[in-house]
Amino acid sequence: MPETTQPTAQQLESAFEAFNQISVQLASSYGDLQQQVASLTEELSQARMETLNQLAEKERVAERLEKLLQALPGGVLVLDDRGRILEVNPGAYQLLGNDIIDHSWEEIAASRFVSGSRELQLHDGRWVSLSVSTLEGGQGKILLLTDVSEAHRLQDLLNQHQRLTALGEMAAGLAHQIRTPLASVLLYLSQLENPSLDRARHQQFVAKTRERMRHMEHMINNMLAYVRGQSEDQASFRLKDVIDAMEQLLEIDLQATGGQMYVSNQAPDVLVRGNADALLGALSNLGINAIQSCKQQPSLVLDVSKGRQGETIVSLKDNGTGIDEA
Template sequence: MTSPRTIVWAVGICFFILAVYAGASLLQPRGSQTLVTFGNVVQCIVPLFANAGLLLNAGTPYWRRNFFWMLIALSCTLWMIGQFQWTYYEVYLHKPLPGLYPGDILFFLRGIPIMAALALQPHRKRGELHTRLGYLDFTLLLAWWTFIYVFFVLAWIYATPSLPQYNHNFNLVTNTQNFVIVIGLIAFWLQSKGAWKTAYFHLLGASTLYMLSALVIDVRNDIGDYYTGSLYDLPLIASFFWFALAGLIAYLHRANMDAALAEDSFDSDDDLARTVHGWPARLAMAAVISLSLLALYSLYFDRGEQKVRDFRLITTMVAALPLAALIFVRSHLAESDRARLLLRSEQALENLKRLQAQLVQTEKLVSLGQLAAGAAHEINNPLAAILGFSDLLADDESLPPKARATASKIREQARRTKTLVGNLLSFARQVPTERTLMDINTVVSNAVQLRELDLRSSTTRIELQLESVLPGVRGDGNQLMQVFFNLISNAIDAMEGHKGGVLTIKTLRDRGNVVILFSDTGPGIKEPHRVFDPFYTTKPVGKGTGLGLSICFGIVQEHNGKIICYNRQGGGAVFRVEFPALLAAFPARELQQLTAQGSNPRKPS
């Protein structure tokens, strides 16, 4: 059954039950036992309808949303338990409920779960740390609100029984509570959007109808013309049906509620500051301060009977203990959060200083790269002449064989120099990202040749173990060379600070991936799980900024690859880089040509 038809059927059933109730109220004599029994039974059943609709939403992956709907269902359950007491007296004992009845507190307590549900704010994404103080503040408010009921209402039952005072204070407190709930739902309805706005609208309508029906019943009950089964019960029953309808509509639009939740953003540190210093915190502090004010009122300004004043003073002293404990816990959590914020601020300041140093160093490297590019261009001119003349000498058959062999060696070294200069220019200049089909062995070899120019220690060397035939990889050659160059440089720096060693670079094919392994014999990595974090570095101050590996991680992720690191059992660190292979991209003949041109395994000295 589609959503609109389901809602229409649900509304139709609700109106049918309301019509039957209205017919019974009009047809049965006022106050008859049949009408009283019928009215009590119906009012015991309708909260079950409400719970059935509300609890449809309690099985989502979002725990705050589950608790939100469960707490509203708990509110209906508390009201139902209170109605059971009413039914017990009127149906089983055949007498009216006592005027001064302590069980009336259940009708007051039914509002507290709704207030607690609103504190969860399920329409917002919030981090656990951001919500601790907010929930604690609301716990303080709920405890204080329960104390208000005991202070103003129960005193007229247990201290000095007085039905008029009890009814007046009970109605005042419960109606104030209902009004606060309606105001909270209005605020959430205005703040939310999408499916959550619809859900809050129906919950607001149900709560408003309940508030108005409870107010009318209280007034008619004080006048003395209310009886169970009367037409005054219709708005009350309709409010529970509306709660059920709100739950059903939310369940039918649960996918849209998930989408609205995903679009919302997490609370920022400003939200946390508002949680620490906002209106819930101020209200919680005001609630605690009000204890002393209420105690002073009972001592010096309350003109009631002495027993009532004594009861209220004892109640205030008893309530002060748990509220003081909650205040202590809140203060501890607030100090912990402030210390955390201070630590994060210090870390952010330190990272900013590192970033400034990196920017200065980057400007220097840009200038140096421009100079190197200019020098490389100047080198290319005489290099082209060397290559041209060496070709002529090597191919001149009139020269002796020894002279031609010497010319061939000059040509080979000139070509190698031209390749190095080309790699240097390609690495130095900024070019737009361009994904092309490439051979990983070629990129690795070029990165090694470029890094060998700056090998300062004779005890550090690089070994290449390149698989002869590898599938192609689609990517940006400049970016991948930057990744490999950075990994090689980090390994060499680590080994040179550890009396040298060997860096082994191995390429292989693993299922549908091309894998590059960088394995060194250095000291290893202290915290492998943190090496890709921005600004994390183990190098001395001034040598590293902690951005190199995080940039490498980002580049590999952009190429749909993976990069991990770990320490070898025999000592040293291993970086494993994987890229998805394009198995059908290279024909076999073309692939052999590519690997023959640029991936000859060798062991540089």
């Protein structure tokens, strides 16, 4: 049998010393590992606590937002990227009715709002304003509907008040406009009382009287329509017909002052769309002001021409002193 070499005391001592060193290193490494585990455990605990706090805060924010949506006086609708209604608040139900969830917004809008209206109006008469916000990433939209019926009513009242105020300022102008056709009517009626008047002249004065009365009726109706906020009647008419009627209206004033009016109509076939009586009243007032501003025999020149861009230009010149701006 081979001989077994026994370790010497020095070898044993070296081995024992190496073992002790390894043991110390292992103990140190284990201690470091324990510290790292403790540190990571603390960090994990803090991170978990922060996450829980954030979740709790988000829940509180979501709860506050939910209460806010419930309390909003307007209607809030959440749409998906296809335009279908996912969520609404009670205000939306009050405006649009109950059966709106999972329907497309276009379908609901077409059935709930009056078609052809320039503003959003429900079939029950309420007026609504609409605000649209797109969600981040284009994943849908949020619609805000607000009932503005009261604001609309107040605006109508304000507009009516402004029209009434303007009516007061226009009262003198209306009297001024009526004075000329009324004077013509009185003159024609006085002629009708002439027993020697032949039948043809009699019919002519009757027709002129009827025309002046019709003109005064239209002026009054236009002013009443303005007060009510109604639009004036719009129609196509020949500008020449208005010019001819203006000459007839100014006939009495020109005869009374010994004046004359010369008409140069270079666009006799021009058609105008608007209110013929309103235009006649404006031109007649212009002519009366021109006559009254002349200290000598009035000489009026009415010119109708075409502009460079195809527009029609109507100008009236007189030999008066003019009217102060004030």
